[in-house]
Amino acid sequence: MSQQTTFLDRHHFLLRRLHSLSGIVPIGLFLIAHLTTNSSILWGKLGLRGEHPEFSWSQGGAAYFAKEVVWINEQVPHLFLIELTLWLSIGFHAVLGTIYALTGRMNTSAYPYGANKRYRLQRASGYIGILFIFYHVATLRWGWTFLIPGGTAWSHNFASSTLAAALRGGEEFTAMGMVVSAFYFIGVSLLVFHFANGLWTAAITWGLTVSRAAQQRWGYVCAGLGAGLMAMAWASVIGFAMHSPAAAREVETKMHPDAAAMPQTP
């Protein structure tokens, strides 16, 4: 044994396996739920189940999303505990993941095999993912509006319109808004990859998939899940970015007639 043993060394196995587990539960599980909710901007009309038959497909999306957001904030019990669990898990996964990633030396140019490229992308998507999640939570959850072009504050009652405005940089697309939208598109795509690929490697880590054939079969399952989540992720980003804030606001006002005030756009 080396002379100095660090905390990481003493609890090596537990921390490594918790890092693996935390990426699946709760983070991965939350990602699935989060993308399902967000992609409803595209399929929300179906979710209304005949409610508001007068709404168009696009209006249905904004209406259903508004309903979902209100449900999450008013009906989900112990929302704060759920958020706390997520923050701690993501923080733990991010800090340990960065420490672990820094022990690697990329060599994809000499050994350009598929798994080696995924190894590299897993680490790159982790780094960019941390930045993206921080920006995403800081702007839309903590209200750091100075980081949002146009300065729109996200509001529960006007979920779709304020999100669309935050992505666009205002009522209409601005140059900075396009940068934000592109960052969202790249960020969510990389995180979906990170989850799907992490699910594939976790099966080897835990010894679920041992033989090459099993790893390949599980690879197809992970790729399928990843493709589905990627479709939902793209539907969310593109769906909100292309949604007119004004049109969404109209729907939201109808959905929440008692909402205190319209969101201010400074």
Next chain:
Amino acid sequence: MEKTAAANRTVRLRIKRCDGPGKPSRWEEFRVPIEPGSNVISCLQAVAANPVTVEGTQTTPVVWDSGCLEEVCGACTMVINGKVRQSCSCLIDDYVTGNDDVITLEPMSRFPVVRDLWVDRARMFHNLKRIKAWVPLDGTYNLGPGPREDAATAERRYVLSTCMTCGCCLEACPQFDLEPDPATWDTSFVGAQVFGQAQLFNDHATSRQHAGERLDVLMGPGGINDCGNAQNCVQVCPKHIPLTQAIGAIGRAATIHAFVRFFRG
């Protein structure tokens, strides 16, 4: 054969040289005559016989390590055109087709250089000792016949037993780094070679009794969890050892071992 028919064909060897541990490295280029069937070792022998660079400078013969010359000892492993492999089985014609083309030779980067293309692979043998990569038989009295090996297990283990400790899997691994100080070896990543050998002996009817001790070592720092699943090991293994399968098997054994240890003590 047609492509090698040209008479007086030559190849240029661009070699990364180093005079000794800790000394700076430099590049030197040698022009060597080749014939059909020439390999890197035969070219290095030609360099040793006439150590003159392409610029005409007299230099020292290039040092390399080799043993069997038939890809079973692993000693002549080096990085050829950026990729690790045995130099004895490396035919020149598989790499160059023209005349006076260049082949680059470097020592492995994850092991300390002794001189030129010769590296010190002691860390691999140190790690084999750490995981007790043997069948325990020594004692003061006759232990009698061991348990029978069934044919399926023997077949599974055979391919693992062909590991020649060459270091290809470690050289290509993005998680395995050069550790010149042996004091760090017990906590730095052991790499695929060790997982393959741990599996070879954990699967052995007699050596299985050490399985728990092996897993205790492999569950610590530098063990199985430090694997990043880049899977280069299995791609570069000259013996086609299913190293990623061994990694999965050790991972599974470690998972079970951890649960058993947690609940049973």
